[in-house]
Amino acid sequence: MNKTVKNASEAIHDIKDGVTLAAGGFGLCGIPENCISALVEKGVKNLTCISNNAGVDDFGLGLLLKKKQIKKMIASYVGENAEFERLTLSGEMEVNLIPQGTLATRLMAAGYGMPAIFTPAGVGTEVAQGKEVRKFTFNGVEKEYLLEYALEPDFSIVKAWKGDSTGNLIFRLTARNFSPVVAMAGKITIAEVEYLVEPGELNPNEIHVPGIYVHRIFQGTNYEKRIEQLTVRKKT
Amino acid sequence: MNKTVKNASEAIHDIKDGVTLAAGGFGLCGIPENCISALVEKGVKNLTCISNNAGVDDFGLGLLLKKKQIKKMIASYVGENAEFERLTLSGEMEVNLIPQGTLATRLMAAGYGMPAIFTPAGVGTEVAQGKEVRKFTFNGVEKEYLLEYALEPDFSIVKAWKGDSTGNLIFRLTARNFSPVVAMAGKITIAEVEYLVEPGELNPNEIHVPGIYVHRIFQGTNYEKRIEQLTVRKKT
């Protein structure tokens, strides 16, 4: 089952205007750099993007924002982005902010074939407006939960550390973040990897996303892996 | 955070008559052999056991069945067990059979803090009796789903391949099966391992169950790892 494609532009060839696109990554950590660049180059428009964050002005999904390719953003935190601010305030872009755990779990629900989940996040807040509230007893306590629906993106793009041609993926450290659930949620899932290997080279015990969830995979190039907040200690 | 205990009998010391106990394993693969032996020796009674299977007559949970320590069994398939048959037919034991995926997902729900989930398994069958049915559109198709509640065992017992003293667990091959979700579901979770190592010896990327879910861990001994259905090819 060889799912290898040549490069990002081949991988995203059928991502058309108006589709819903989920992207892995947390801040700039673990984002699918090659796919994003190819989408900028292709110039697809009116995207609904699902991603925890929206990149920064000149990197990550910020590149798509700058070119006004995103119609609607579904995210949990979009702080680091002046262009984002401008587009939102001017009404050029719609934004749907949802709790981070709700976002992760709604994506997971799609990958696990669960049409909806219950979460306590947002009960009693404006996030709950128009949503079904239901009481459950869990862990010995009765409380209210919101019904939240699975997020089923048309396409998912993720970056993994290693992957094989059958689509099995392994992530490195916190570059894992949302990427496994994004990968599992996509109707079509595209993975770019730092190391593309042959089937049999990855340990079957160590796979984070089984290949059945991945439709295309390619060897990424020129990873910048930008650090958003460099914090260090001095050696003493 | 050292969660190491000396052995199985110390690990299970507070498992009392009448508790709900979930056990990892699929058939005889990956079962917590040491914990089961200690429970037999301790002689706790009236257990409600949650496990995909119920062992065989002389191994696995079958050992608890033989000593009539189980009041109720929640499982998906209990085929390989004559004693089980006798206890069920005589009314000495109650049995609740549920679909395998429902069982796995209800345990997962507990570990993921989800009080209930929706599954299509069992819709229109006797499994659906008395349960809430709800329509959702998922993957482009509207169909009916059952509302199923999280399973929250008082204690969970699992066997892992490797574990460290902080409770991080790694499983080997299909001995993984239900064990991660069983481990994550327990109010108190006890893990026995083939190899108990120091913190730092396991690769953080490769952990199947993070230690936060595990309350006690010990180095298991004398693993029999019995094979239920030996099927082989001849070398040609």
Next chain:
Amino acid sequence: MLDKNGIAKRIAKEVKNGMYVNLGIGIPTLVANYIPKNINVVLQSENGILNMGPFPFEGEEDADLINAGKQTVTLLPGAAIFDSALSFGMIRAQKVDLTILGGMEVSENGDIANWKIPGKLVKGMGGAMDLVASAKNIIVAMQHVNKAGESKLLPACTLPLTGKKCVKRIVTELAVVDILPQGGFKLIERAPGVSVDQIKRATTGKLIIEGEIPEMVID
């Protein structure tokens, strides 16, 4: 008339390049032996394997590596192991393209019963209810009639159901039959040497016969 291996061979022709396939216990397991070598198919085992391989060579069995039937198996290159929750997650999410399983009864609207006979000991449904409720494409491998000579293709199932309106195709020792969306068993192929009349007599449910019914080509 086909033997078990014949049924498995015929079903193997339903398996196409690029498919992820879950094979149930019994005849479905035999299907793996007849999948053409020139296509790529990945076998899923619901206890947590993708890219499951054949039985191990003698002496190379591993107690930690079994299939959903608890038989010792092997892994192929590209294999992945996962827990039971993710396994049924991918099944419910319809990532598995084809499920092949056995049946005790199938009704003309696609209901299937294969887990429980009232009065006999119930062993449990295992993963069957999850599989039939989720799979996009379900093929049932079974005998056309039971040991008492009664048809297993019925207007309605008499045994407790495993799932409703889910079966797409049935392959028996006599025939290949499709379940039409509006209901009814549509005869697609006859087994070698089997007449349409034989199939009619063995089918209690509504059998739809249109035009010439070709004989199966297997091998």
Next chain:
Amino acid sequence: MLDKNGIAKRIAKEVKNGMYVNLGIGIPTLVANYIPKNINVVLQSENGILNMGPFPFEGEEDADLINAGKQTVTLLPGAAIFDSALSFGMIRAQKVDLTILGGMEVSENGDIANWKIPGKLVKGMGGAMDLVASAKNIIVAMQHVNKAGESKLLPACTLPLTGKKCVKRIVTELAVVDILPQGGFKLIERAPGVSVDQIKRATTGKLIIEGEIPEMVID
């Protein structure tokens, strides 16, 4: 009156041996510096870390290893990495013993507002709503009054809520205050050199003062 580090130091005393703790951005992050060395505490970061360590040494930073504030961090022995879904799973399942986070307003029945100021740009709630809706024990680290001199401990929040009836304790530059189950801010401790009257004046919500209020002991 305490500075930010003083608030962090006082909160560090709430952290007990064996706890799993999630620290929010800002003052809560500073708490890690003051956890006694003789107790074992595991820090959880909601982007997917258990046993998170301090910032890396210069030149040893790794773009693939950040905390929920997107800062480069390190791992301690026994660390585990997991995806965002499992991370919030363990939070919702109440496996995290203590959550410490910042606040804009807290009401006397334990409501918290800390994510949105109407009219200003909304950056998003991140993981805060999940954390406050799930945690068994929530301590809020914040200033007692805002820059305009108005109390942040109110009868009811005026800003959009992050969560309802969830805060158990507040530590400010002036005081330690508990939220009573029946409502009300119960004064527990005064900051060094701060009088009960000062705290009264800075608290708009119902302040409950019973008996002598001890001065905090920090260090």
